[in-house]
Amino acid sequence: MNRKLGSTAVMVLAVVAMMMFGCRSTSSTTTKTSTETAATTESTSASTYGNTSAVDTTQSTTTTPSMTSATPTTTTTTTTTNTNTTTGLDTTGSTSGTTATTNGTNQYGTPSAGSSGTTTGSNFAAGTGATGTVPANSSTTTVSGTSGTSASGSTDTTAMSQSAINQNQNNNTSYNTNNNNTTSNNNTVSGSMSTTPNNNTSTESMTSSSTTNGNAGEGTHGTRHHRMRKD
Amino acid sequence: MIRRLAVLALLLAASAAMADDATSILIARAMPYNPYARLSEIGHGVGIVFTPDLSVPGNCRFYESLGFACFEDADWSRVLDDIRLHNIFHPENRVRTLILETHGTNGNGLKLQRSYAPTADRSYISVGALQERLEPDGIRYVLISACNSGRLLRPAIYRTLDPNPGDKLFLAPTCGIISASADFDASRSRVTVVTPGTSHIETSLAGNVRELAPVTRKLIADSAKAHALRAPVQFAVSDMLMEMLLRDPRLTLTTSGYVDELSKDIAPVDSSESLYKSFVAYLNGMAGRELPSFKVATATKPKLRTAKKTSPTVR
Numbered sequence: 001m002n003r004k005l006g007s008t009a010v011m012v013l014a015v016v017a018m019m020m021f022g023c024r025s026t027s028s029t030t031t032k033t034s035t036e037t038a039a040t041t042e043s044t045s046a047s048t049y050g051n052t053s054a055v056d057t058t059q060s061t062t063t064t065p066s067m068t069s070a071t072p073t074t075t076t077t078t079t080t081t082n083t084n085t086t087t088g089l090d091t092t093g094s095t096s097g098t099t100a101t102t103n104g105t106n107q108y109g110t111p112s113a114g115s116s117g118t119t120t121g122s123n124f125a126a127g128t129g130a131t132g133t134v135p136a137n138s139s140t141t142t143v144s145g146t147s148g149t150s151a152s153g154s155t156d157t158t159a160m161s162q163s164a165i166n167q168n169q170n171n172n173t174s175y176n177t178n179n180n181n182t183t184s185n186n187n188t189v190s191g192s193m194s195t196t197p198n199n200n201t202s203t204e205s206m207t208s209s210s211t212t213n214g215n216a217g218e219g220t221h222g223t224r225h226h227r228m229r230k231d
Numbered sequence: 232m233i234r235r236l237a238v239l240a241l242l243l244a245a246s247a248a249m250a251d252d253a254t255s256i257l258i259a260r261a262m263p264y265n266p267y268a269r270l271s272e273i274g275h276g277v278g279i280v281f282t283p284d285l286s287v288p289g290n291c292r293f294y295e296s297l298g299f300a301c302f303e304d305a306d307w308s309r310v311l312d313d314i315r316l317h318n319i320f321h322p323e324n325r326v327r328t329l330i331l332e333t334h335g336t337n338g339n340g341l342k343l344q345r346s347y348a349p350t351a352d353r354s355y356i357s358v359g360a361l362q363e364r365l366e367p368d369g370i371r372y373v374l375i376s377a378c379n380s381g382r383l384l385r386p387a388i389y390r391t392l393d394p395n396p397g398d399k400l401f402l403a404p405t406c407g408i409i410s411a412s413a414d415f416d417a418s419r420s421r422v423t424v425v426t427p428g429t430s431h432i433e434t435s436l437a438g439n440v441r442e443l444a445p446v447t448r449k450l451i452a453d454s455a456k457a458h459a460l461r462a463p464v465q466f467a468v469s470d471m472l473m474e475m476l477l478r479d480p481r482l483t484l485t486t487s488g489y490v491d492e493l494s495k496d497i498a499p500v501d502s503s504e505s506l507y508k509s510f511v512a513y514l515n516g517m518a519g520r521e522l523p524s525f526k527v528a529t530a531t532k533p534k535l536r537t538a539k540k541t542s543p544t545v546r
Contacts (some may be wrong), residue, residue, distance in 0.1 A: 180480055181479070207439060224500060224504055225436040225438060225503075225504065225507060226436065226437040227434050227435070227436055227437075227500060227503060228285050228434060228435045228436075228437070228467065229378065229432055229433075229434055229497070230282075230285060230332070230333065230334050230335060230376070230377050230378045230432070230434065230435065230469070231334065231335065231337060231378040231379075231431040231432055
């Protein structure tokens with residue numbers, strides 16, 4: 001009996017041993033070669049289409065140069081007011097570094113777009129007037145001539161011709177995006193000058209204003225959209 | 232023993248991951264992603280309710296062109312009727328998920344209104360009433376994109392709104408207040424109400440179709456034509472809707488709990504604008520894949536426009 005049990009145990013051990021060693025000794029080699037070629041082309045284009053426009057951009061510049069001579073006193077006052085209004089249908093889009101040039105009464109420039117963009121006018125060139133020249137970017141008007149009983153030069157009482165004014169205007173919006181925008185501008189420039197001759201006082205004033213009605217075409221949505229709260 | 236602990240740890244980690252991914256699961260269920268969807272099928276099975284004063288002219292045409300069902304009215308009764316009729320007469324595009332682009336009235340009631348004028352058309356509904364009324368129509372998910380939506384779930388107003396909450400935004404309900412019946416049991420409703428994870432002030436942006444790529448505009452115009460609609464020009468889109476469509480990881484949604492505290496939190500404007508850009512790119516991407524051969528016949532340079540000043544009317 002004991003021998004039988006012993007032999008049975010030996011057999012069991014042998015089987016177990018075979019399973020263990022057998023499993024380990026069995027080797028299986030599978031070679032799989034797989035070649036995959038996946039060509040994926042994906043292009044994403046940022047949206048550069050959209051509507052840009054501008055809304056109510058108003059800018060004004062006032063330049064008041066004055067000069068006073070000792071005796072008699074000659075005072076020249078030049079007031080330049082530039083008002084740019086950019087309006088449009090939509091509230092999107094913007095303009096980067098656009099330059100609008102006004103020559104006479106027509107202004108054609110690159111667009112102004114952007115609902116909340118700020119247009120800044122500058123570089124108003126000189127306007128000729130009664131006494132001397134109003135230089136660009138200057139708040140000082142120099143009246144040529146010497147003091148005397150009257151202001152030298154002409155104390156011209158005629159209205160200043162606005163056509164003589166070269167107005168270079170740079171419009172910069174506060175957003176910088178690249179747009180293909182076109183704006184048509186209507187500029188209205190009006191000037192007036194009054195001079196009091198032989199009164200030792202010369203007063204010159206010039207007023208110019210420009211209005212830009214811009215409605216840009218497609219552009220990036222660089223400006224902010226109208227936002228609504230759901231409260 | 233060590234093996235058991237390892238298995239237990241794995242199970243715990245998996246459950247934690249699932250909890251973190253609750254928003255994704257909710258979105259996947261409410262707005263299943265279809266990689267083969269065309270642009271005109273983006274909103275398949277989804278309805279959007281707009282309060283008129285947070286919409287723009289022709290807004291629904293835009294969403295219907297994208298496959299959404301769109302409802303815009305200041306009277307909740309008419310909106311609910313329209314949803315029912317839609318699901319009856321459009322079995323191919325039954326609304327299963329409803330997105331509410333409405334006011335939350337500081338969490339005092341879901342409000343639709345024509346304007347803030349005291350006598351303007353205006354109505355309110357409770358969350359419970361929505362569940363009760365929408366369940367028979369087959370709606371299964373209601374996603375609330377309204378301010379302080381967490382407060383709408385307060386037990387005190389869940390079924391019946393307080394008509395005098397003492398809130399200045401709670402204007403006269405000229406078109407009524409809809410409440411749930413007294414025996415309504417929300418726990419037995421098959422309609423799941425989903426709100427943002429945090430209660431805050433929701434916002435929408437007004438966009439213009441011209442901001443989309445030509446191919447996108449063409450597909451939208453074609454879809455509108457197929458639905459016998461005029462091509463849309465403008466649209467209003469909420470941050471939450473954009474986040475859902477974009478599967479934005481910042482979006483968190485929840486289906487449980489309520490909030491008592493009134494929140495004044497609002498996302499920065501830049502965040503909305505960033506989402507909007509992504510949304511436009513998303514639409515353009517879909518359109519480009521759908522119609523890769525599309526080319527603009529004429530130069531892309533826009534024509535000079537000399538239109539007179541027109542204020543951006545957004546209503």
